[in-house]
Amino acid sequence: MFERFSRAAKAAVKAAQGVAAQDRAAEVRPEHLMRGVLAEDALVSALLDHLGTNAASVQEALDRRARRFPDGLDADDASALQSIGIDLAEITAKLGPDLAPPRRGSNPPYSRGAKKALELALREAINLGDRSIGGEHLLLGLARGGDRTVADALADCGLDLPTIRSAVVERHRAAG
Structure with missing residues (x-):
C-alpha cells in the first residue's frame, strides 16, 4: 500500500513510527500519524x-491530550473507568506518563484506528481522482477515522471533517 504514497506522505508515516517509538507506545496510533503529517x-x-x-x-x-490521558486513552475511557470507581487522573499521577515498558527492536505495529485512517486516506485519494496518497489524504483519513484524540485536537483548532474536505477539494480544483 505504501507504494502509492507521495514522498511527503511516506515521510509522515515514517515520522509517525518514530513518534510512537519515542512515546514508548505499544502501537502506532492515529495521533502519531497526525504528528507525522504535521511534521512532514x-x-x-x-x-x-x-x-x-x-x-x-x-x-x-x-x-494537551497526551498530558491528560496516557497511552491513547481519552475522556470516554476516563469516564468509563470512573463509573467503576477508578480515577484515571489519580493513577496517571501515581505512575507517571510512561505506563508502557520500553519497546525493543522493530517499529510498533499499527493500531486498528491507524490502519483505518490509512485505508480512509486511500479512499479519499480515489474519490478525488488522485493516483497517489498525499498528506492531504492522510489528514482527511485521520479526520474521518473517528479517533477521539485526533477529532478533539482538530475541534480545539476549529476544524472538522467538512471544513477540511472543502479546503482539500478547493485546493484540488485550483491545482487543476
Whole structure:
C-alpha cells in the first residue's frame, strides 16, 4: 500500500513510527500519524494556514491530550473507568506518563484506528481522482477515522471533517 504514497506522505508515516517509538507506545496510533503529517507535509501546513490555524496549534492540542490521558486513552475511557470507581487522573499521577515498558527492536505495529485512517486516506485519494496518497489524504483519513484524540485536537483548532474536505477539494480544483 505504501507504494502509492507521495514522498511527503511516506515521510509522515515514517515520522509517525518514530513518534510512537519515542512515546514508548505499544502501537502506532492515529495521533502519531497526525504528528507525522504535521511534521512532514508542507501541503498540510499550508492547508491548515488557509483554514486559520497552523500545524503548531494542532500539535499543541495533541500535546494537551497526551498530558491528560496516557497511552491513547481519552475522556470516554476516563469516564468509563470512573463509573467503576477508578480515577484515571489519580493513577496517571501515581505512575507517571510512561505506563508502557520500553519497546525493543522493530517499529510498533499499527493500531486498528491507524490502519483505518490509512485505508480512509486511500479512499479519499480515489474519490478525488488522485493516483497517489498525499498528506492531504492522510489528514482527511485521520479526520474521518473517528479517533477521539485526533477529532478533539482538530475541534480545539476549529476544524472538522467538512471544513477540511472543502479546503482539500478547493485546493484540488485550483491545482487543476
